[in-house]
Amino acid sequence: MSQNTNGKRQTPDTGRTNDGKGTEGIDDGTVLSDSTVLSDRTVLSDGTVLSDRTVLSDATQLSATPHVQPKKDDGDGSGATAAKSSSKPALPKRPEPSRGTTGKTAPAVTRSDAQTPAAGSTGLPKKTAAQPAAPNPGPGPSREPRLRPQPKPARSDNSMLPQPEPDIVRFNTVFVAIVDNIAQVILGKETTIRQCVAALMAGGHVLLEDNPGTGKTQLARGLANSIDAPFKRIQFTPDLLPSDVVGVTFYDQKTGEFTFRNGPIFASTVLADEINRASPKTQSALLEVMEEQKVTVDGVTYPVPQPFIVIATQNPIEQLGTYKLPEAQLDRFLIKTSLGDPGHEASLRILREANVRDRAETVEPVAGAEEILELRGIAEGVHVDEAIEEYVVRLVEATRHNDKVLVGASMRGALALIRLARVWAAADGRGYVVPDDVKDLAAVVLAHRIILTPEATFAGATAGSVVADILAEVVAPTIGA
Numbered sequence: 001m002s003q004n005t006n007g008k009r010q011t012p013d014t015g016r017t018n019d020g021k022g023t024e025g026i027d028d029g030t031v032l033s034d035s036t037v038l039s040d041r042t043v044l045s046d047g048t049v050l051s052d053r054t055v056l057s058d059a060t061q062l063s064a065t066p067h068v069q070p071k072k073d074d075g076d077g078s079g080a081t082a083a084k085s086s087s088k089p090a091l092p093k094r095p096e097p098s099r100g101t102t103g104k105t106a107p108a109v110t111r112s113d114a115q116t117p118a119a120g121s122t123g124l125p126k127k128t129a130a131q132p133a134a135p136n137p138g139p140g141p142s143r144e145p146r147l148r149p150q151p152k153p154a155r156s157d158n159s160m161l162p163q164p165e166p167d168i169v170r171f172n173t174v175f176v177a178i179v180d181n182i183a184q185v186i187l188g189k190e191t192t193i194r195q196c197v198a199a200l201m202a203g204g205h206v207l208l209e210d211n212p213g214t215g216k217t218q219l220a221r222g223l224a225n226s227i228d229a230p231f232k233r234i235q236f237t238p239d240l241l242p243s244d245v246v247g248v249t250f251y252d253q254k255t256g257e258f259t260f261r262n263g264p265i266f267a268s269t270v271l272a273d274e275i276n277r278a279s280p281k282t283q284s285a286l287l288e289v290m291e292e293q294k295v296t297v298d299g300v301t302y303p304v305p306q307p308f309i310v311i312a313t314q315n316p317i318e319q320l321g322t323y324k325l326p327e328a329q330l331d332r333f334l335i336k337t338s339l340g341d342p343g344h345e346a347s348l349r350i351l352r353e354a355n356v357r358d359r360a361e362t363v364e365p366v367a368g369a370e371e372i373l374e375l376r377g378i379a380e381g382v383h384v385d386e387a388i389e390e391y392v393v394r395l396v397e398a399t400r401h402n403d404k405v406l407v408g409a410s411m412r413g414a415l416a417l418i419r420l421a422r423v424w425a426a427a428d429g430r431g432y433v434v435p436d437d438v439k440d441l442a443a444v445v446l447a448h449r450i451i452l453t454p455e456a457t458f459a460g461a462t463a464g465s466v467v468a469d470i471l472a473e474v475v476a477p478t479i480g481a
Helices: 166-182 190-202 216-225 280-292 344-352 369-380 386-400 411-427 435-449 454-458 463-473
Strands: 008-010 110-112 127-129 206-209 231-235 247-252 257-262 269-273 294-297 300-303 309-314 335-337 405-407
Touching: 166 190, 166 216, 166 369, 166 411, 190 206, 190 216, 190 309, 190 335, 190 369, 190 411, 206 216, 216 231, 216 269, 216 309, 247 294, 257 300, 280 294, 280 309, 335 435, 369 411, 386 411, 386 435, 386 463, 411 435, 435 463
Parallel strands: 206 309, 206 335, 231 269, 269 309
Antiparallel strands: 110 127, 247 257, 294 300
16 A cells, blocks of 8 residues: 655555656556555556455546556656557456545546447557536535446357258257147147157157046047048957958949958058057057058058058056057057146146037147158158267167066167157257257157066066166267267
């Protein structure tokens, strides 16, 4: 802190006195304390550190141009200094309250203010004249404080990430439109809806297993009504025959020929409601059409409309009068998922709209069959890195070597995971698959394809928990590594 002795100031760095004619110099290493008062002609060097409570005199000016160490005074009291280029700008400081005598108003002074540097300048703040502040009616004059310039928020640099192609943007737009349309039917279950729409885009089939009254049939009908394509529903019962599903050849007396009559399986979207109530013989009628997209009757093969998807529902708690699905048929379902009970807010909204008897009938198609096929082709072009393929193979192999698993996932499961991951990435607006896409879909794709050992089943393990343990054990690839 500088002290006043007989009208002379003692500089803190060298002990020199200044009689007011020259310019005080403070070298780079000087640290000013909180209560240091700088005189009117003090020149601060680039390395001078000002603390938060340092008070500047009214006439102290922070130069807006680079400076060098001050030259000696020529005796005329001008205190001129030679300017030299500097890389550090003079930073604006908090303005001090005026110190004047009681009853007098402090005169307006010139201060440097933080301004945006003009084009071609060195980035240093310019000098601007401050407007004179209104006098404070209190005992001492004051000036309104100025706000410190706020730093601009840092922008994230996404230039390294590949921008989505127009086809991917279009895929994302249609995918979101279908999901939002079905969300009007099933409230609060966006994840399950996205999984079912992704299965449609990937050309697979969906098995919905949940308790009665959770909205399985409404979800299937909502998905079917969101697409402008033929829709058929088959109510599976114990007396249902294979010909009731695929069709039958009969003799037409008018023409004198045998004619094939299409069954309800000949539709783009087929709802197989309560599929486990049909006999194994009837269930086996779906094996060919679910895998090869065609039906063979009396030696003649008939293709089914495209896109083609089977959405089957079953009840896991009622076993009376039901037949367990064979493993060969389970493996043909791309995903097996469930809805679960709605949340609190969704339940309240459902009650408020209790007058709506059939929510699936309230939605209109938002996409056509040809558009779905085009989007399916876009999804097939999504890039899958070799590290992702290696990761999928390791996950599938881990299901085969796990002590709790009797039968692991097949290669059909690995293909299903890759195909669905491509759709999942495109639905997220990306033209490439990341490890999180595989992690999000592993449980719904692989869990129903593995058979646990009796010991693991008695111990309370489930297929879902085993897949979760495998995901935690197998190391996922790192992006960019």
